[in-house]
Amino acid sequence: MVMIGALSKDGDSRKISQKIEKQIEAQQKKNSKTYKILLLGASDSGKSTISKQIKILNTNGFSQEEIMSFIxxxxxxxxxxAKMLIKFVGNEDVPLDPLNIHNCEIIERFIPNPGELVSTMFGKAIFDLWTVSNIRRCMYRNDxxxxxxxxxxxxxATAICSPDYVPxxxxxxxxxxxxxxxSEISFSLDHLQIRMFDVGGQRTERRKWIYCFENVNSIIFCVSLNDFDKKLFERNVANRNRLLESVALFDSIINSQWFVESSIILFLNKFDLFRKKLEHVPFTDHFPxxxxxxxxxxxxxxxxxMFVNPSVNRQRHNIYPHITTAVDTSNIKVVFAAVKETILQHSLKEVGMF
Structure with a gap:
């Protein structure tokens, strides 16, 4: 015999259970906070490479269509x-044998029409030229x-210039x-929904940053260590040291009213190139x-x-520095694990739980 009262109680229980599940789901959505990160830095600091790495590590990476779009x-x-390398060789009158004179001619023939860059002969000409020690030394003097x-x-070069090349x-x-x-990358980090914005680093692009400033939780600021001997080529600031430009930019950002509550993560990037450069470029020539x-x-x-001293960090932010090589996925994986902890701690601090 089926008891009507039991059926009624079972139905009520299911309704209550469903109601509780909906409440839990609503609370989870409420607790799932959007966390906004700005990826900033001067031009050529490696920001976009960091952005690519984060896309690889935290999303499904690049689709086949995206991969082919890089060709x-x-x-x-x-x-x-290659065009610049030939210019350096000509400016310095680097002596060349007949074969490499011919290689330069092949490269010059292709320069006006990059659409023809599917010739293995062109790729081989670049590769062969690059293997000449005098030409390498010439490049390093002008790097x-x-x-x-x-x-x-x-x-x-040979692979890149092949007709069936896939990056x-x-x-x-x-x-x-x-x-x-x-550009924006969105991904999940535990209970957080991350929205990370890669913002143009050239001076002409910086005025656009203002539109990203509201409710920024963290800033990842990229610096190219390799820039200590380089000059700016942007209009109105030609010949200014690139590393000093990064310091000035960092100063203006971390002392801005917009970022008083933001956590500051500093990437000292391109460490691999920096270490190699110090072997033949004295640092004191540029920073006596x-x-x-x-x-x-x-x-x-x-x-x-230069970046964290009190004359720059006037807001007394806690700055979290990391030495990075953006093209090294294993390095960025380790660094981003530490950055993840910083982000999670900062998100807990914002709600008074840390």
């Missing part, structure tokens, strides 16, 4: 770098005028394309005020102090 960017990077990834692309993840990470405007021992550790500490 013209990478070939343009290679073409422009401040080249993109940092030029040697990488010269080494990969590798390393190719994509090394590619350089100026960030114009603002440095009086410590001339080694990577002490110079890195000096540069860090």
């Amino acid at each position: 013209p960017v990478i070939r343009r990077n290679l073409l422009d770098s 401040s005028l080249l993109i940092d990834s030029a040697p990488y692309f010269f080494q990969r 590798s993840i390393d190719d994509i990470l090394h590619s350089r394309n100026s960030t114009m405007g603002i 005020q440095f009086s410590g021992k001339n080694n990577v550790k002490n110079i890195t500490k000096f540069i860090l102090w």
Whole structure:
């Protein structure tokens, strides 16, 4: 026999259970907070490479369509770098044998029409030229005028110029394309919904930052350590030291009224290139005020102090520095694990739980 009262009680229980589940779901949605991060830094600081790494580590990475969209960017990077290399060789009258004179002619023939960059002969000409020690030395004497990834692309020239070329993840990470405007990556981090904005680093783009300033929880600021000997080429500020430009920009950001409550994460980036450069470029030639021992550790500490000293950090922020090599996924994976803890602690602090 079926008891009507029991059925009624079972129905009521189900309704109560469903109501509780809806309340729990609503509370979870309420607790799932949107956390806003700005990825900032001067031009060529490696911001966009960091952004690519975060996309790889926290989302599904790049689709096949996105991967193929990097082909013209990478070939343009290679073409422009080869063009500059030939210019350096000509300016310095670097002696060339007949084979490499011919290689220069091949490159010059292709320069007016990058759409033809599918010739293995063109790629081989670049690669062969790059293997000549005198030409390499010439490039290193002029490397401040080249993109940092030029040697990488010269080494990969034959593959990049092949008709069936498909970019590798390393190719994509090394590619350089100026960030114009603002791009966004969204992903989840425990209970947080992260919205990270990569903002153009060129001076002409900085006026757009104002639109991102409301309710920013964290700033990731990227600095290129490799820029200590480089000059700006942007209009009205030509010949200003790039590292000093980054310090001035960092100063203006962390002391802004917009970021009083924001956590500040500082990436001292391009450490791999910086360490190599110090082997042949004296740091004191560009920063004579440095009086410590001339080694990577002490110079890195000096540069860090340029950013965190009280005359710059007037708001007395807790600044969380990390030494990074943006093209190294294993390095960024470790660094971002630490950044994750900073973000989670800051989010708890904001609601009075830390």
